[in-house]
Amino acid sequence: MRGFHKPISSRQWGLSALLLVGAVALPFVASPFELRLAQQILLFGGLAVAWNLLGGFTTYWSFGHAAFFGLGAFAAGLLGQQLGPEVPVALRLVLGLLFAMAVTLAAAVAVALPVLRLRGIYFAIAMLAFAQILGEVSKTFDVFQGAIGFTLPILKVPGLAKVQLFYFLFLVFLMVCIGLFVVMRRSRLGVGLTCIGQDEDTAAMLGVPTERYKLTAFVISAVLTAVGGVLYSYSLGFMTADTVFRIDISLNLILYSMVGGIGTVAGPIIGAAIMILLTQVVLGDLLDLHMLVTGAVLVAMVTLAPKGLIGLVRDMRRRREETTVEEGAAS
């Protein structure tokens, strides 16, 4: 929307291009272990950005995004079962993605109508419950095969190892999430959503169509998350209710965003990188400590840097500028 955001500077474009070149080159120099880490950062960074399309702008914090992650995966799995063996894997994946998006769109609209009437903690809990219910339903009813799950065929592209291939798919996924976030933030929709986040009643009073905007953000966020679920399941080669309807996924998306900075585009990705490297590399052999460290990081962030690392840097920079201005005025 005009007048709200400075145009993206050439420095920002340059930095983005540089990062992209680096990200494209990485699979040809990194070890498979390093690539698997990078894969996770790309995928969960992208999902955290998708979570922010709702939670970051509006402060409607979903504690149950795993619901959409799992819903997408199951939609693709069930569809795959209906397709004959002659359908090539790449086409299966594409059809699975489309079906997952359609199913999630419908489900998100249906859930949003009651759930978006709740605010704050009630919304968070309702989403948490929604994810738990979907997980249970997939296990209870045999048609969904949640307990035994599905095997997914292996996607092959000549010249690329599997770990490289999925690295690139996740990279594209992340870029789509980033692109949507940036476009949305700069649009009328994004401005309206930001106002909803600051004061929903006032936003409504000033003419922001709050219900429609919230619904739009909710649905886009959900559909992206479903795409992530499909890609993730294909990269694993199988899925069960326990691999996708995971509460730790829901919580990690919030954690990554909080560590890096909620409502920013780089924050959730930085947060994902830090937490994934911390738990998988630094504490790689100390599985028992993961939850403990995660909890400690969360407490530290909430008390010391509630706006995340990006917020911390911004505040420091602002303070420095303000002191320079004052010194300039005094002299």
Add this chain to the structure above:
Amino acid sequence: MTVLTIESLTKQFRGLRAIEDVTLTVERDSITSIVGPNGAGKSTLFNMVSGYLKPTSGRIEFDGHDITGMAPYRICRQGVARAFQISKPFPELSVQENVLVAASFGRAGERDAKATTTRAIDICHLTPLRDRRAGSLSIGNLRRLELARAIAARPILLLADEPCAGLNDAETRELTNVLSKIRDSGVTILLVEHDIKAVRRVSDRVVVLEAGRKIADGSATDVFSDQAVIDAYLGTAPA
């Protein structure tokens, strides 16, 4: 020309008649002030005009349309803006962005939003503060931000409920200047205000309510020398 016509308006809250058979008109490009002791029914009257309360009986006509009992957002779209006493800005947005939201999403639509914003900020004496975070403003500046947001929606009629409450003398004077400028820019104002000095300064017309009934209506000079008004209101007011 008459912008707002209120005819035999009554609002009954169970046993209590908060507004009883009140009739008044508001002329275009004027500031009409409603005064009266606490509990006189001023806010109730406002709430009926802006649609937050439905009248028990009577009729409200705005700009040629019957708006009695209409939903608030529809009345808002017809051109009635309301500046709240407890102003709630978007704290993390700048002053300019706060006003721009009102201009872009309001009745006027996004066209010319930038120019409307600049003008509203100027009228409300906020130009030097336009890049400040709204959350860091003093109460006097916040009240003017609330007015700037209200007029950025390009209303015909502005309802302001006690905009001077809690302000010091200097801030009150600045606010009344702003109200006059808003009127001069072509917005009719209906004001509820306790500060009699401020009311005298800005009002083209004063209506006095007591216990839900209109007891006086006229120019500030006439109304404030009326014995009934002095007895009912001025005699008890600290001003």
